[in-house]
Amino acid sequence: EIKTIGSGTYGTVKKVCLKKDPLTVRAMKIIPKDNVVQGVDYIKVLDEIAILKKLDHPNIMKIFECFDDEKNIYIISDFCDQGDLLGKLEKLGKMNEIVVKFLMEQIFNAVAYLHSKNFLHGDIKLENILLYTITSKNRGKRFTIINSDINEMIELRREFRSNSETKRKKNYVNDMLNYEIKLIDFGCSKYFVNKNKHTRLSGIIGTSIYCSPEVVDDLYDELSDEWSCGVLMYILLSGEPPFQGESEEEIFQKIKKCKYDCNPKEFDEVSDNCKDLIKKL
Numbered sequence: 001e002i003k004t005i006g007s008g009t010y011g012t013v014k015k016v017c018l019k020k021d022p023l024t025v026r027a028m029k030i031i032p033k034d035n036v037v038q039g040v041d042y043i044k045v046l047d048e049i050a051i052l053k054k055l056d057h058p059n060i061m062k063i064f065e066c067f068d069d070e071k072n073i074y075i076i077s078d079f080c081d082q083g084d085l086l087g088k089l090e091k092l093g094k095m096n097e098i099v100v101k102f103l104m105e106q107i108f109n110a111v112a113y114l115h116s117k118n119f120l121h122g123d124i125k126l127e128n129i130l131l132y133t134i135t136s137k138n139r140g141k142r143f144t145i146i147n148s149d150i151n152e153m154i155e156l157r158r159e160f161r162s163n164s165e166t167k168r169k170k171n172y173v174n175d176m177l178n179y180e181i182k183l184i185d186f187g188c189s190k191y192f193v194n195k196n197k198h199t200r201l202s203g204i205i206g207t208s209i210y211c212s213p214e215v216v217d218d219l220y221d222e223l224s225d226e227w228s229c230g231v232l233m234y235i236l237l238s239g240e241p242p243f244q245g246e247s248e249e250e251i252f253q254k255i256k257k258c259k260y261d262c263n264p265k266e267f268d269e270v271s272d273n274c275k276d277l278i279k280k281l
Contacts, residue, residue, distance in 0.1 A: 002014070002017060002025070005027070011031035011032055012030045013027055013028070013029050014027070014028045014030065016028045026064060026076050026077065026078070027076070027078065027079040027080070028074060028075070028076050028077075029074070029077065030072050030073075030074055031072060033071060034071075044187050045187075047186075047189075049063065049066050051189050052077075053066075055114070055117065057113045058180070059107070059109055059180065059181055059182060060113065060114070061078055061130070061183065061184045062077060063076070063077050064077060078182055080130035080132040080182055081131075081132050081133055082132055082133060082179055083131060084127050084128070084131070085127075085129040085181070085236075086126035088176075089126060089235070089236060089239065093239050094236070094237060094238055094239040095176070095236045095237065097269070097271060097274055099177075100233060100236045100237055102176065103181060103236065104229070104233055104236075106181045107129065107229060110183045111124070111225050111226070114222075115222045115225070118192035119186075119190070119192070119222075120189060120191075120192070120222045120224070121186065121188070121189055121225050122189050122205040122224070123185060123187070123205060123206045123207060123210075123228075124183070124206075124225055124232060125232065126232065126235065128183065128184050128185040129181050129183060129184070129232075130181065130182045130184055131181055131182075132179065132180060132181075132182060133178055134178060134179065188205040188206055190205075192222070200219050200220065200221055201220055202219055203218070204218060206228065208251050209241040209243060209251060210227075210228040210231045210232065211224075211227075211228075211252070211255060212227035212228065213255055213256045213258065214227075216252045216256055226281050227281060229281055230277075230279075230281025233281065234262075237267065237274070238266035238267060239266065240266070242260035242261075243255045243260060262278065
């Protein structure tokens with residue numbers, strides 16, 4: 001064990017390394033059986049482990065080992081050294097469109113892979129996207145993915161370097177290019193039993209501000225993940241969710257009406273193509 005890096009409803013997450021190879025760092029989630037041994041919660045944990053064992057994608061959290069003893073369940077997975085996307089956004093307020101492209105390209109890849117395997121994630125949100133620093137070996141591959149944006153990114157870096165007003169912005173563009181994402185938390189995931197997409201599912205899932213109208217109506221399919229991606233993209237660009245309210249019910253009513261605003265000052269420098277993608281999502 002190196003140190004404790006987080007704790008939540010079910011247990012604690014620790015940063016650990018292999019005894020035989022101290023440079024190989026992992027995350028170890030420790031779930032006390034007393035927290036989950038009763039009914040639905042225990043099944044939910046086992047289901048999440050079973051789902052993650054079936055998945056193999058660079059932008060999805062990978063489980064390496066899972067074992068238990070009398071007191072706890074232990075899950076060994078990827079270690080992400082940069083925390084979650086919510087923490088980054090809280091420090092920055094909002095993100096530049098080009099940086100958002102780099103993030104969303106990875107998120108879309110993860111979601112497309114999930115759907116190809118007949119899984120719905122069900123809870124795509126900032127907190128469920130972890131960031132980690134990519135190695136120099138993989139950095140070249142990363143840049144070729146959105147090659148058309150490289151010149152624009154170089155210009156953006158120059159602009160921030162020459163602007164003494166905001167050191168924070170100057171640094172974050174360089175930083176964000178060095179990160180990749182891992183999609184986590186498959187506790188709300190559902191499997192499509194047959195191979196036909198758009199199979200209707202039920203049972204309220206996810207987090208209210210990210211829910212699609214179909215989830216609110218309790219009859220949805222995997223496209224609800226794409227709606228959540230649209231909400232997430234909007235939040236990254238503006239720092240605010242598109243659907244807000246004093247209560248969950250008020251938020252749900254706005255979601256069902258699908259009325260949101262892309263014209264405040266936060267979107268002045270956002271391209272029409274980007275706004276159109278949000279609308280389509």
